[in-house]
Amino acid sequence: MSTARMLRRLVAATIVVALGGAAFARAARPAASPAGTEMPRAPGFSERAERDVQIRVWHQALDADPTSAIVTGQLAALHFQRAREGGGWDDYLKAEAFARRSVGKRTKRNSAASSTLVSILLAQHRFTEAREIAEALVRAEPEVAAYRASLAEVAMELGDDAAADTLFRSVWSERGTLTTAARLARWLELNNHVPEAHRLLITARADALSRRDVARETQAWFHLRVGDLELRRGRLGDAAAAYSAGLALEPEDPRLLAAMARYEMARRNWREAIVWGERAMAVQLDPATLGLIGDAYSALGNRAKADEYFRTLEVAVSLQPGAYHRAWSLHLLEHGLQVGAVLEKATDELRARKDVYGYDIVALALEKSGRHAEAQAAMRSALRLQTPDPLLERHARELGVTAVLTGAP
Amino acid sequence: MHTLPVPLIRTVCRALALLLLVSRVADAHAIHTTVTQLTADARGLTVMIRAFADDLSSSVATHAGRSAPADHSVSEPEALRYVQSQFMIGTAERRLVTFESCGVRRADDMIWLCVRVPSMRALTGVAIRNQMLTELHADQINIVQVDDRGARQTLLFRKGSAPSTIKAGT
Numbered sequence: 001m002s003t004a005r006m007l008r009r010l011v012a013a014t015i016v017v018a019l020g021g022a023a024f025a026r027a028a029r030p031a032a033s034p035a036g037t038e039m040p041r042a043p044g045f046s047e048r049a050e051r052d053v054q055i056r057v058w059h060q061a062l063d064a065d066p067t068s069a070i071v072t073g074q075l076a077a078l079h080f081q082r083a084r085e086g087g088g089w090d091d092y093l094k095a096e097a098f099a100r101r102s103v104g105k106r107t108k109r110n111s112a113a114s115s116t117l118v119s120i121l122l123a124q125h126r127f128t129e130a131r132e133i134a135e136a137l138v139r140a141e142p143e144v145a146a147y148r149a150s151l152a153e154v155a156m157e158l159g160d161d162a163a164a165d166t167l168f169r170s171v172w173s174e175r176g177t178l179t180t181a182a183r184l185a186r187w188l189e190l191n192n193h194v195p196e197a198h199r200l201l202i203t204a205r206a207d208a209l210s211r212r213d214v215a216r217e218t219q220a221w222f223h224l225r226v227g228d229l230e231l232r233r234g235r236l237g238d239a240a241a242a243y244s245a246g247l248a249l250e251p252e253d254p255r256l257l258a259a260m261a262r263y264e265m266a267r268r269n270w271r272e273a274i275v276w277g278e279r280a281m282a283v284q285l286d287p288a289t290l291g292l293i294g295d296a297y298s299a300l301g302n303r304a305k306a307d308e309y310f311r312t313l314e315v316a317v318s319l320q321p322g323a324y325h326r327a328w329s330l331h332l333l334e335h336g337l338q339v340g341a342v343l344e345k346a347t348d349e350l351r352a353r354k355d356v357y358g359y360d361i362v363a364l365a366l367e368k369s370g371r372h373a374e375a376q377a378a379m380r381s382a383l384r385l386q387t388p389d390p391l392l393e394r395h396a397r398e399l400g401v402t403a404v405l406t407g408a409p
Numbered sequence: 410m411h412t413l414p415v416p417l418i419r420t421v422c423r424a425l426a427l428l429l430l431v432s433r434v435a436d437a438h439a440i441h442t443t444v445t446q447l448t449a450d451a452r453g454l455t456v457m458i459r460a461f462a463d464d465l466s467s468s469v470a471t472h473a474g475r476s477a478p479a480d481h482s483v484s485e486p487e488a489l490r491y492v493q494s495q496f497m498i499g500t501a502e503r504r505l506v507t508f509e510s511c512g513v514r515r516a517d518d519m520i521w522l523c524v525r526v527p528s529m530r531a532l533t534g535v536a537i538r539n540q541m542l543t544e545l546h547a548d549q550i551n552i553v554q555v556d557d558r559g560a561r562q563t564l565l566f567r568k569g570s571a572p573s574t575i576k577a578g579t
Contacts, residue, residue: 039457039512039514039521039523052517087518088461088518090463090518278554278563281552281563282444282552282554285440285442285550285552286440287440308565309565311567312550312565312567315548315550315567315568316440316548316550
């Protein structure tokens with residue numbers, strides 16, 4: 001295809017996108033309420049409506065040029081972003097399909113689409129496939145730190161500590177960029193370098209908040225990350241401050257609402273935890289939040305209500321496709337339920353994914369199965385990075401394994 | 410084969426890069442849900458149901474005896490009949506109420522259905538059972554959040570769940 005022809009196509013696509021601006025202005029206006037009733041807007045993130053319009057407009061661009069790798073790459077990114085902003089599960093699947101179509105159409109100078117595909121696969125917990133794509137990206141463009149950081153993240157999730165360590169060291173000089181800082185901070189925290197992780201996250205959050213080109217959902221996510229780090233190291237006030245700052249940006253962010261529920265649970269404020277958890281659930285249902293609300297009712301002595309949530313959690317998770325759910329597995333183990341099935345699934349997952357939290361579940365399942373020595377061995381693997389997480393510390397104590405942790409301030 | 414000029418590609422792809430600054434490992438599970446807000450006040454009982462458009466459109470169409478439209482739309486009268494058949498509200502005197510529609514609104518992949526019972530102004534003792542979309546998904550979970558003049562509670566319904574009775578002052 002000639003450059004002139006491709007340029008014409010691109011210009012056509014750009015005009016469609018430009019016209020979309022006007023469409024957005026119209027679409028963003030609240031719709032008239034039928035029959036005098038005030039209809040609520042779609043729940044979730046503040047820029048969701050903008051994302052819907054962007055997607056519509058880029059689909060029009062796709063109609064104008066169905067073979068464009070650029071347009072399909074854009075649609076992959078937009079559907080992925082909408083999935084994170086409370087879109088349906090279909091958005092992940094559409095994002096993946098568009099990313100694969102873009103990569104299939106053009107490999108040269110189309111690394112962004114491959115990078116998007118890695119993120120989409122990670123979001124679906126398809127770590128092995130993500131690794132293949134990320135490795136190909138790094139092979140093609142080894143000088144790009146963001147791609148090495150992406151591969152490092154995949155290695156971290158798979159529990160390949162040596163590869164993750166090598167790759168993260170290779171991007172240390174790029175720690176000032178948002179793409180690298182967030183991933184590096186998690187690796188530092190996992191390895192018990194909490195003050196460094198904290199500094200990195202605080203700097204990255206400030207950077208994200210100062211940039212007008214960063215989605216508000218992403219800015220809120222940085223508050224969430226800071227809050228979670230503070231919560232894990234026992235600084236509850238700082239955690240609440242971070243979550244509140246995130247909610248000021250995105251009042252309906254279900255991740256932050258659920259985080260507030262966890263914060264109130266940590267303070268043993270069961271009723272407040274229920275209120276926050278139910279607010280989160282109204283936007284997006286998450287099994288961990290169902291379990292948390294059930295636990296809060298249980299702590300209040302309301303056994304009937306707790307059981308209602310636990311039964312719902314069982315239905316929610318038992319029929320889900322794909323990888324088994326760790327939060328649900330932990331819930332089952334801590335309540336002494338389905339121990340054999342959880343052990344089987346967790347052991348199976350460990351074959352491909354050997355991260356510390358995978359070992360933690362296997363350790364707990366082995367312990368509940370009466371296999372104490374094997375449980376202790378698995379727990380030692382869970383503690384191999386000396387990760388300062390109260391959950392790991394508690395399980396280690398229960399199994400009689402000494403944890404060498406210094407996460408507390 | 411010619412390729413596009415790099416600066417032009419950079420300009421067009423800028424939004425893509427900015428959206429994907431950081432990767433995030435999400436919770437890898439889709440859960441089938443509807444969320445209903447049930448409010449009792451001086452205007453009566455208002456039931457605002459939020460559901461994914463594709464699921465609701467499919468169920469409403471099947472209930473009406475026709476195939477689902479490609480655009481995942483619903484007709485208001487058919488939606489009302491579907492809600493009436495799947496969402497049960499029984500008075501304290503064990504009488505099933507009849508809804509009237511107060512609108513349907515599409516917001517991209519979601520649909521809001523509004524139904525109302527003008528004669529019902531309080532919820533204490535009322536029995537509720539929401540089985541919407543359970544014929545479509547065995548793991549369907551319907552969340553009903555009740556606001557009875559400021560007193561709030563949340564009810565959960567799965568396939569085959571029994572009715573829940575709203576308690577006073579919860």
